[in-house]
Amino acid sequence: MNIHELHRQYLQHPEHPALKFHDKTITYGELEHNVEQFARYLKHRGLREGERVALAMPNCPEFIYSYLGITRAGGTVVPLNLLQAPQELFFIVKDSGARFLITIPAIGQLLSKFPALPLEALVIDENLLKDVFSAPPAEFPARDSESIATFLYTSGTTGHPKAAMLSHANLLADARYMDDASDFGRDDNFLAVLPMFHSFGWTVCVLFPLYLGCTITILDNFKPKEMAEILATGGITVFCGVPSMFTVLLKLRQKVTFPTLKYAISGGDSIPGAVIRAAEETWNFPIVEGYGLSEASPVVCLNPLKGVRKIKSIGIPLPGVEVKILDENHRELPPGEIGELVVRGGNVMKGYYNRPEETAEALQGGWLHTGDLAHMDQDGYFYIAGRKKELIITAGFNVYPREVEEALVLHPSVAEAAVIGVSHPVKGEVVKAYIVPGEGYTPNKQELFQFLKERLAGYKIPEEYVFTPDLPRGTGGKILKRLLSQGLNDQA
Template sequence: MLHRVRAAARQLQDLGIGPGDVVALKLTNRVEFVLLLFGAAITPVNPSMTAVEVARQLDDSGARLLVVEDGAAVVASGVATLAIGDLYEEATLPDQAPHLDSSALALLIYTSGTTGVPKGVMLDHANIDAMVEMGRQALELGPSDRCLLILPLFHVNGIVVSILMPLLAGASVVIAGRRFDPHSFFDLVEQERPTFFSAVPTIYSMLAALPDEVRPDTSSLRFAICGAAPASAELLTRFEARYGFPLVEGYGLSEGTCGSTINPVAGARRAGTVALPFPGQEIRIVDVDDNEVPPGTDGEVLVRGDNVMRGYLGRPDETARVIVDGWLHTGDVGHLDAEGYLVLVGRSKDMIIRGGENIYPKEIEDVLVGDPSVLEAAVIGVPDEEWGEVVVAYIQPRPGLTVDPTALEARCEHSLTGYKRPTSFVVVDAIAKNAVGKIDKASLRAAHAEASASS
């Protein structure tokens, strides 16, 4: 493997790529992606993006080279393109020490863009080193571990948690190499015998919904990580009880090099919380004036540590707005309990204001997914002349089951005060997701507005 990393690095040199230059990787999950990670500053490109979106990222990042699958159509003029089939298999590098600069750009991750045009999150080698060491300590990783990569490598979770963290801890990685399929996933686990993997709540919902007769051998797994979006306590508890290995829920964002809090692997895990800060990180909860609030009080989540990004590429004003005195303003809303465990209640941009009352969708979604017929729920606010906004719930049923809206109304009436209860339930075959598997509420709101206008 080392000789292939060196060959890739030599090829980049031969193509004129030097320190500070950005290389864009428009690739599916494959070993060539990993080889190139160690040779240049990388900006991963979602392979499903349109030519317009790709061109925008290449232009914003200033990429010198675009690496694509064999046979891929040319998507950008003015940027050199390299097909993976043309990568060197063997090459020699000069006998010299590697170029070491912890402040040099390592990854340029573009945000999902749900709040506007995607921004380039600049992560340097010091950010990566800090995050890897934090993860190694928190997850107790070592050479005996084996990670199964199933998340896309165009996302920071896939790169950092499933590739760099295990490799730099001396562990091994298996790349699934195909689109996630819940029906074949445990066959892969039994074949490859990983000790851990990282996934999003949607994947765990799919696995939990498999037929009862599916009883795989999961004895190799020490734990699995659940991140990228909040998961309900009910899902975590039900999954662990069925499959026999712990789900360790974490929380983080690209601007924090992926992870900021994590439930301990061996210690007390609290379902429904995203737990405690990684070693070396701090969490604060503040009000709108940046004053720290007491435990149990909701406010914006702030993060500080060596994992916090260098900034947004070419956007100094936005960088200064979100990083203040070293504290990263996440835009997420939550509170700390008496023991310092972080409980998320939602994104500030997803908050619904009904008649002056603040409503956080996650509280309602947790109630709805407790119904045995519900696979996933997404709650949005829609405009209302009387109340400003009212609550609407989108529901995806479990395979083979039928949702009863009357039963959901009763469940909400039992668990939620009146103003938090959905005014309607929309049952759909599948809830819209963005490229990294998070529920796409912007898309839901837009579709709902269009449907309301046409009716």
């Protein structure tokens, strides 16, 4: 099976709702028809097997029709991150060698500022949709499941972003692994508010529910009050979000209940234990933390939906995924010791496009080297300590940022915290904390220092503090510490 065939297995229930968007419901029968027409249209426009098609639009049914239509017609999808600057998008379009760009008028006007590229823009408006739905029948290539379905460009923490090449088999493996780890079924309703151009939003909120034959309720962007209303009245049973979404929902302080919600799944970045406890006390549903990365399609670990959930843990590997912790000499470490988290499974990428050296480094020994520092406990649960490149070494001692951040957010005046290392003439580095104050609070350095003395070794306590109204984030909600290292929030 290829990803564009996912929903076909549920055509014995063609009237079952597949997508809900605003006041419109699209059945599985209509979804199949629309995907087929988009594929026919692209084939008619000359899309050849293996050619890349950039996709730039917000969450909407047409995103799904386009994505699955591209892959059915034999192409490879290059989703564009709409939060990136035009110059960044230009690099991705050029680097991928995309032949077509599918977009909407507002975004098309922005992207028209690109320097000249051999790129054909298909702007979804009334006229184009008329052509799409009148496209004649076409023959499509029978692509192998190992053929590349998508290029997912990483956030580019160093240098330019690079494209993780994911095959149809990679994406389907992750959907199957999620199915094996859960008990969701056709009557579930997933809320798709995470951007579909992000790996978490696409695999977990679109491909996985289509694999199950579920309903997907689509929100085009994150508006807290609108999302709270949908969760309260829209029959949503599964909500996938990033930590900042849960924090913002808690700030609404509305007496609202989510009567149909079974689970909320948090990913994209670490979620403070205090946020999990507050959300569960407020709404009485579990928040299940997981872990993944684009190079693994993306989900790797998840706290059990049924069974023991451990706060601050990313859970256990999905069925079919292997995870272990290695030291700097690639030796496996025992429980409790921190090293690099590495992954092996059918969901791991084929490599980086046109980056053979970086591919070889990332896939050493057949394992995906994530660059994340972690440890495993005696029960097989994993815990992230931070990025290898974010490890702080102060006076010869290792400091893992997440440990300090978790301690900081326990203080009532701290809503969010991010910790980095900054250079010091004697110690090499010292710990610096960026603090988002809790509503109605004015935290101060001395008070936080005394609070942390009871919880952390002295060398782990921040020597510098910056109080800021917000923290810079990437698309998936992850705090962009490289921007903090550049001092961009220091004048807040």
